[in-house]
Amino acid sequence: MNLNLHIWRQPNGQSAGRMVEYNVKDISEEMSFLEMLDVLNEDLLRKGEDPVAFDHDCREGICGTCSLVINGRPHGPYTTTTCQLHMRSFKDGETVYIEPWRAKAFPLVKDLVVNRSAFDRIIQSGGYVSVNTGSARDANETPIGKEIADEAMNSATCIGCGACVAACKNASAMLFVSAKISQLAMLPQGKPERKRRAEAMVAQMDAEGFGACTNTGACAAECPKSISMSNIAMMNREYTSAKLTSDAV
Amino acid sequence: MSWLSTTLTSSIGRKLVMGLTGLFLVSFLFVHGIGNLALFKNDGGMAFNAYTVFMTTSPIIRVMEIFLVAGFGFHIYTALTLTNQNKAARPQGYAYKKSSPGVTWFSQNMGTSGMVILVFLILHLINFYAEYHYGIMYDGKIPMVDINMGDHTVNVRNMYEIVKTVFQQQWWVSVLYVGSMVLLGMHLAHGFQSAFKTFGLEHKKYTPAIISIGNVIAVLLPALFASMPLYFLLTGL
Numbered sequence: 001m002n003l004n005l006h007i008w009r010q011p012n013g014q015s016a017g018r019m020v021e022y023n024v025k026d027i028s029e030e031m032s033f034l035e036m037l038d039v040l041n042e043d044l045l046r047k048g049e050d051p052v053a054f055d056h057d058c059r060e061g062i063c064g065t066c067s068l069v070i071n072g073r074p075h076g077p078y079t080t081t082t083c084q085l086h087m088r089s090f091k092d093g094e095t096v097y098i099e100p101w102r103a104k105a106f107p108l109v110k111d112l113v114v115n116r117s118a119f120d121r122i123i124q125s126g127g128y129v130s131v132n133t134g135s136a137r138d139a140n141e142t143p144i145g146k147e148i149a150d151e152a153m154n155s156a157t158c159i160g161c162g163a164c165v166a167a168c169k170n171a172s173a174m175l176f177v178s179a180k181i182s183q184l185a186m187l188p189q190g191k192p193e194r195k196r197r198a199e200a201m202v203a204q205m206d207a208e209g210f211g212a213c214t215n216t217g218a219c220a221a222e223c224p225k226s227i228s229m230s231n232i233a234m235m236n237r238e239y240t241s242a243k244l245t246s247d248a249v
Numbered sequence: 250m251s252w253l254s255t256t257l258t259s260s261i262g263r264k265l266v267m268g269l270t271g272l273f274l275v276s277f278l279f280v281h282g283i284g285n286l287a288l289f290k291n292d293g294g295m296a297f298n299a300y301t302v303f304m305t306t307s308p309i310i311r312v313m314e315i316f317l318v319a320g321f322g323f324h325i326y327t328a329l330t331l332t333n334q335n336k337a338a339r340p341q342g343y344a345y346k347k348s349s350p351g352v353t354w355f356s357q358n359m360g361t362s363g364m365v366i367l368v369f370l371i372l373h374l375i376n377f378y379a380e381y382h383y384g385i386m387y388d389g390k391i392p393m394v395d396i397n398m399g400d401h402t403v404n405v406r407n408m409y410e411i412v413k414t415v416f417q418q419q420w421w422v423s424v425l426y427v428g429s430m431v432l433l434g435m436h437l438a439h440g441f442q443s444a445f446k447t448f449g450l451e452h453k454k455y456t457p458a459i460i461s462i463g464n465v466i467a468v469l470l471p472a473l474f475a476s477m478p479l480y481f482l483l484t485g486l
């Protein structure tokens with residue numbers, strides 16, 4: 001199949017960028033979207049042009065490194081990661097727009113690559129449980145009910161790709177932040193630090209410059225791991241009760 | 250900053266202010282709409298004028314008026330702050346725009362529907378508050394009426410006459426009223442259920458009911474308000 005691509009090209013964060021048109025030929029339906037871009041890049045290299053920079057790592061849908069807004073939707077037309085999106089989802093001769101995640105908190109590095117370190121700083125601010133070092137603890141020392149383990153696991157499946165931010169009209173990171181706050185608040189290991197965690201993570205999220213939540217549901221609709229909006233309601237509950245009852249004045 | 254102001258100016262805190270003031274404004278719409286039903290009583294406006302006397306003299310209503318102005322003030326101020334913050338979070342937009350599946354138009358345009366409601370509100374105040382107090386349409390000669398208060402009669406401003414004149418003679422006001430009510434409906438269809446999620450109240454058992462109640466409110470309240478100009482327009486033909 002042949003495709004007409006419109007790709008955002010920008011040498012770095014300081015200079016201006018623009019959409020550039022490319023044509024790719026003889027793309028197999030079995031290729032992933034990233035492999036299609038590999039074909040384009042090999043072509044560009046042969047012509048002595050600068051290849052298109054895009055993020056990827058595992059190409060198995062588990063690391064959350066791949067990104068790309070494809071025809072206006074993060075990770076393209078299906079709820080999957082871009083690395084798991086296949087070319088059979090497109091028609092021969094189709095025009096495809098490829099853009100980077102757009103958010104102030106995700107500064108552009110080059111072309112389609114943005115810096116998502118804001119997510120790391122939010123996790124560093126409280127997205128963990130503190131444990132003493134020493135000999136490893138017994139795996140099943142703390143019993144956890146099946147329902148709670150399942151719910152916490154659903155929240156824990158977030159791969160931190162940032163599609164929620166890219167999809168939200170407010171570039172809000174609340175789905176990402178709430179998944180971690182909810183996951184740890186549900187588990188016995190996370191409960192001792194839950195108030196401090198909710199306060200610190202929300203403060204860091206705001207400091208990074210993400211928007212607020214209007215409950216449109218775009219984030220959950222685009223999440224490749226189907227993280228639910230109820231995480232956001234739970235975060236609102238965690239944050240409000242932490243603010244009302246914590247010792248931090 | 251104290252913990253309280255830190256909370257209320259955080260992203261979640263601002264949403265709490267939106268939700269709390271929003272639901273308070275819904276409760277106001279209920280009272281206002283039900284009270285105005287007196288317009289439909291076929292007694293030449295006696296019931297409505299008696300209701301007007303109560304609304305302009307009762308101390309409870311005077312106190313509630315202060316809360317109401319504050320409610321609108323905080324709702325609008327926070328709406329503008331949030332909308333600005335949310336816009337600033339994405340300085341560069343997408344070239345290809347497409348909304349995600351299942352996302353409603355009105356959930357994405359709360360600012361637009363809110364602005365229309367605000368314009369409507371200003372027009373509404375100019376129409377009725379200003380006419381009641383200064384009688385602009387009548388060059389200051391406000392129509393008066395005697396109403397029976399049981400043991401005595403009082404001579405008061407004929408608000409019924411003012412409402413009727415505005416809706417019948419300035420027909421474009423009536424049309425604008427009905428149009429704004431459609432946007433109010435959209436604002437409430439998303440806003441009512443969203444406010445509960447903002448408070449963290451989301452549950453398999455209750456959320457479907459909250460969404461249904463929100464939809465009923467979003468149809469019923471605007472329809473009630475739209476029926477008033479329509480009633481006068483049609484009976485005045």
Ligand code: HEM
Pocket residue numbers: 212213214215264265267268269270271272274275278324325328329331332359360362363364366367436437439440441443444445447
């Ligand atoms: C009678 C009038 C009004 C009522 C009953 C009302 C009600 C509500 C409710 C219940 C919400 C939901 C809050 C939440 O999601 O937590 C809301 C949100 C909102 N309102 Fe209003 N509102 C009114 C007037 C206005 C006006 C005049 C404006 C703008 C100037 C406005 C702008 C907004 C905006 C922008 C939001 C969404 C905030 C966000 O989620 O990002 N509203 N309103």
Ligand code: FES
Pocket residue numbers: 055056057058059060061062063064065066081082083084
């Ligand atoms: S590259 Fe790892 S999830 Fe797509």
